[in-house]
Amino acid sequence: MLDVTSEHRKVALFGGSYNNWKATEAVLADAKRRGCDGVWFLGDVGGFGPHPDRTAEVLRSAELGLVQGNYDDSVGSSREDCACGYTDPRDNHFAQISYDYTLANTHAEHRAWLAAMPASARIRVGEKTVHLCHGSPRQVNEFLWESTTPAGFVEHLCNRYETDLLACTHTGIHWERRLADGRGLVNVGAVGRPANDGRQNVWYAVLEWVDGRVRTELVPLEYDWEAVVAEMRAEGLPEEFVETLATGWWTTCLEILPARERVAGRF
Amino acid sequence: MRLSMAWLDTLWLQVTGTVCNIACRHCFISCGPKVRKHDYMTVEQCQAALDSAKSEGLRAIWFTGGEPFLHPDILELMDAALEVGPLGVLTNGMLIDDALAAAIGERFRNAPYNLEIRVSLDGCTAEQNDRIRGKGVFDAACAGLRRLAENGVPALVAVSLVDDDAMDQARLVEVLTGLGLERPRIKWIPAFRIGREERRGRGYEAWEMLTPEDVAHPETPHRLQCGTSRTVTSNGVWPCPILINEPDFRLADSLDAALGPHRVDHKACYTCYVEGFSCST
Numbered sequence: 001m002l003d004v005t006s007e008h009r010k011v012a013l014f015g016g017s018y019n020n021w022k023a024t025e026a027v028l029a030d031a032k033r034r035g036c037d038g039v040w041f042l043g044d045v046g047g048f049g050p051h052p053d054r055t056a057e058v059l060r061s062a063e064l065g066l067v068q069g070n071y072d073d074s075v076g077s078s079r080e081d082c083a084c085g086y087t088d089p090r091d092n093h094f095a096q097i098s099y100d101y102t103l104a105n106t107h108a109e110h111r112a113w114l115a116a117m118p119a120s121a122r123i124r125v126g127e128k129t130v131h132l133c134h135g136s137p138r139q140v141n142e143f144l145w146e147s148t149t150p151a152g153f154v155e156h157l158c159n160r161y162e163t164d165l166l167a168c169t170h171t172g173i174h175w176e177r178r179l180a181d182g183r184g185l186v187n188v189g190a191v192g193r194p195a196n197d198g199r200q201n202v203w204y205a206v207l208e209w210v211d212g213r214v215r216t217e218l219v220p221l222e223y224d225w226e227a228v229v230a231e232m233r234a235e236g237l238p239e240e241f242v243e244t245l246a247t248g249w250w251t252t253c254l255e256i257l258p259a260r261e262r263v264a265g266r267f
Numbered sequence: 268m269r270l271s272m273a274w275l276d277t278l279w280l281q282v283t284g285t286v287c288n289i290a291c292r293h294c295f296i297s298c299g300p301k302v303r304k305h306d307y308m309t310v311e312q313c314q315a316a317l318d319s320a321k322s323e324g325l326r327a328i329w330f331t332g333g334e335p336f337l338h339p340d341i342l343e344l345m346d347a348a349l350e351v352g353p354l355g356v357l358t359n360g361m362l363i364d365d366a367l368a369a370a371i372g373e374r375f376r377n378a379p380y381n382l383e384i385r386v387s388l389d390g391c392t393a394e395q396n397d398r399i400r401g402k403g404v405f406d407a408a409c410a411g412l413r414r415l416a417e418n419g420v421p422a423l424v425a426v427s428l429v430d431d432d433a434m435d436q437a438r439l440v441e442v443l444t445g446l447g448l449e450r451p452r453i454k455w456i457p458a459f460r461i462g463r464e465e466r467r468g469r470g471y472e473a474w475e476m477l478t479p480e481d482v483a484h485p486e487t488p489h490r491l492q493c494g495t496s497r498t499v500t501s502n503g504v505w506p507c508p509i510l511i512n513e514p515d516f517r518l519a520d521s522l523d524a525a526l527g528p529h530r531v532d533h534k535a536c537y538t539c540y541v542e543g544f545s546c547s548t
């Protein structure tokens with residue numbers, strides 16, 4: 001098992017910046033305002049937003065812990081695609097546009113930084129261990145959705161990784177499942193893209209040691225999405241991506257959604 | 268040549284074995300109305316498999332056959348599975364009448380985990396589909412899809428593209444929208460069958476086998492569905508749904524005893540490896 005890297009009373013966990021540097025700035029400010037004594041980023045710096053280097057700079061100038069996402073691994077190693085594994089031709093088309101744009105606009109120095117991120121980390125919140133990862137602790141691009149991640153599987157992962165809690169991102173939709181004994185899994189959602197619920201805000205999580213247990217708060221975060229939308233248009237990024245930030249509904253990469261999460265969206 | 272699983276997280280239950288209400292020309296396990304090579308599984312057999320898979324870290328259950336909705340206890344089986352994890356049912360869609368569609372809809376909304384109904388088509392039009400699946404099958408499948416849509420179930424339509432029917436894809440989307448599937452969820456399965464048939468046509472060459480290096484590669488268990496799943500039928504446990512008619516590839520009576528390394532030297536294994544084929548995609 002990995003060593004515990006840091007200890008916290010109250011820690012902010014976020015992931016999925018997807019080049020949304022305004023939301024990334026906002027989450028760091030919000031965590032500070034809430035009195036968090038630490039911040040961890042769970043991966044995916046790049047994605048469908050504008051100016052990849054800006055998000056990298058925001059993250060690199062902040063004091064925070066890092067876990068690598070599949071996008072970071074791909075961009076860091078200049079691979080051909082983001083390794084999200086889409087099969088739908090339309091999803092692939094749009095995924096490739098954002099990936100090519102991100103790769104072309106990420107400075108070599110940032111790529112080296114992305115490539116060097118660790119695949120996972122362990123922290124303590126109060127007396128409990130939290131295992132941090134991007135997709136799942138066993139696979140960087142495994143999707144853990146609420147409707148397809150059974151309690152028995154959460155228990156299995158907690159046992160196998162000898163942890164009280166698991167924290168992940170990757171799917172872009174936040175949720176939490178606790179077992180009867182208090183162990184469990186929290187998907188912190190994403191700050192780069194709204195949660196396909198018709199609202200423009202994005203999500204992250206705050207874990208706090210209170211009364212002998214780790215309390216999870218899934219936090220809705222407002223940010224200046226209009227500024228990001230303007231930059232995306234100026235950069236000539238697809239209007240489909242712009243629409244997602246402006247409406248809160250996903251318009252691409254829908255094939256990965258399980259049926260139950262899919263019917264909750266508009267498209 | 269044997270492959271060690273990465274882990275077991277997907278369980279295939281051949282709930283109706285090789286019994287199907289139709290007999291498609293391409294069915295790789297030759298199912299049909301009277302084919303009882305693998306019979307219906309009992310509720311107890313399914314429960315036993317679910318219980319032992321659960322302790323291994325199960326995260327996905329698939330029902331297949333044959334045609335799962337022929338099973339007299341199908342709703343009870345679905346409930347048992349959905350208690351443990353998300354369930355997908357592979358169906359030809361023909362037996363989904365109003366009562367069944369309502370029962371599926373109720374489970375789709377209220378079960379603890381996701382329920383995915385996947386209806387298979389072979390082609391985008393009745394003409395293309397029925398050539399392989401039989402007369403009237405396209406219309407009957409569409410009727411099932413319409414009833415599911417009426418009950419709020421967004422079925423996934425898995426379309427194996429035949430020959431060059433790319434031209435008809437837009438037409439199928441229109442047909443599905445007309446059935447009430449507002450946002451049709453379609454999985455286009457590329458016409459890799461052509462390549463496969465071609466290869467099969469001339470037979471497999473001796474070199475068309477996984478090599479020991481392929482098998483030893485750490486990514487291989489993730490590339491082959493047998494690297495993370497097992498298939499249970501009324502007759503025992505196999506590595507995958509493709510090989511259940513191959514007695515030499517049978518692993519054990521029970522799931523617990525079937526998790527060790529398994530053979531991957533069947534000619535179909537080469538196709539899986541090269542095409543990245545999986546029954547769930």
Ligand code: SF4
Pocket residue numbers: 287288289290291293294295297298299332333334358359
């Ligand atoms: S519907 Fe499926 S199981 Fe039945 S005969 Fe056709 S391919 Fe085989």
Ligand code: SF4
Pocket residue numbers: 491492493494506507508509510530531533535536537539540
């Ligand atoms: S046919 Fe495919 S899934 Fe089945 S054992 Fe061979 S490689 Fe594995």
